Amino acid sequence: MMSIGTLSKQSGVHIETIRYYERAGVLPKARRATNGRRIYGKEDAGRLAFIRHARELGFELVSVRALLALQERPELSCKAASELASAQLAAVESRLNRLTILRDELKRMVRACKNGRVVDCRVIEALTNMP
Amino acid sequence: MMSIGTLSKQSGVHIETIRYYERAGVLPKARRATNGRRIYGKEDAGRLAFIRHARELGFELVSVRALLALQERPELSCKAASELASAQLAAVESRLNRLTILRDELKRMVRACKNGRVVDCRVIEALTNMP
DNA sequence: CATACATCCTGTAGTAGCTACAGAAACAAG
DNA sequence: CTTGTTTCTGTAGCTACTACAGGATGTATG
DSSP states (O other), X not given: OBOHHHHHHHHTOOHHHHHXXXXXXXXXXXXXXXXXXXXXXXXXXXXXXXXXXXXXXXXXXHHHHHHHHHHHOTTSXXXXXXXXXXXXXXXXXXXXXXXXHHHHHHHHHHHXXXXXXXXXXXXXXXXXXXX | OXXXXXXXXXXXXXXXXXHHHHHHXXXXXXXXXXXXXXXXXXXXXXXXXXXXXXXXXXXXXXXXXXHHHHHHOTTSOHHHHXXXXXXXXXXXXXXXHHHHHHHHHHHHHHHHHHTTOOOOOOHHHHHHSOO
């Protein structure tokens, strides 16, 4: 049981953003105290942290909702859940591949620099022609 | 040497977005034909594809500019380039870690489903308490 | 109890990064 | 020369926030 301010501090998400997420439907309508203020439990902090990570990883709110749906609809058939998860999995693996390539190129540059050599940066070539 | 339409088809980036990138300064001001239309070379397609990948990976345009700067300023000292690359590298590795965790959880769910078991989804827990 | 200050509320407006459309000019085909 | 496509500039709309304004409520202190 905590206020929106406490939740904000705990999750690192701005108060305004929390209210926005409620409006946008990625957070459920918060329970209200008798004075009208929003009250949250600790599971909300988890959900919020998840949304933040997913957003930072490049998923839009539509995809975040899809991922959250996996968590919150145990009545979903195995098949439906698996299809949802598979689709997200494909997107995640594609990102992973490209991030790995980018990382390797950045690493190469830093390493070359340590050896005192002039760096030639090929981040563009590295990512341009991707599978 | 190609028109904005051809570049758009080749790169998969909308014409309007290409013009927006020029305005936003992630693409250089395009050369113009005598009739005023923009002309591009094939290096522009590469740069554009790179921007698109970087954006999909969750980098904002400010970071994209930083990455592009690495490529396009050979006059940068080894130290400066290395610092720029290191900073981006840290951001990339953080994303890689979280994406890997998310992927493993999605894989686990799909696998459990194949075995006919009811899935319990733990994507939230997986990403909530991250280093 | 009164005053002060923090926290919350709703609502609206601003920002980044696109995306879409309107209206005009230029080009290309028949 | 007409028709249709492409491009131009400019503006308006969209998503996902972010930042206020103005008001109500809560808490701490003299």
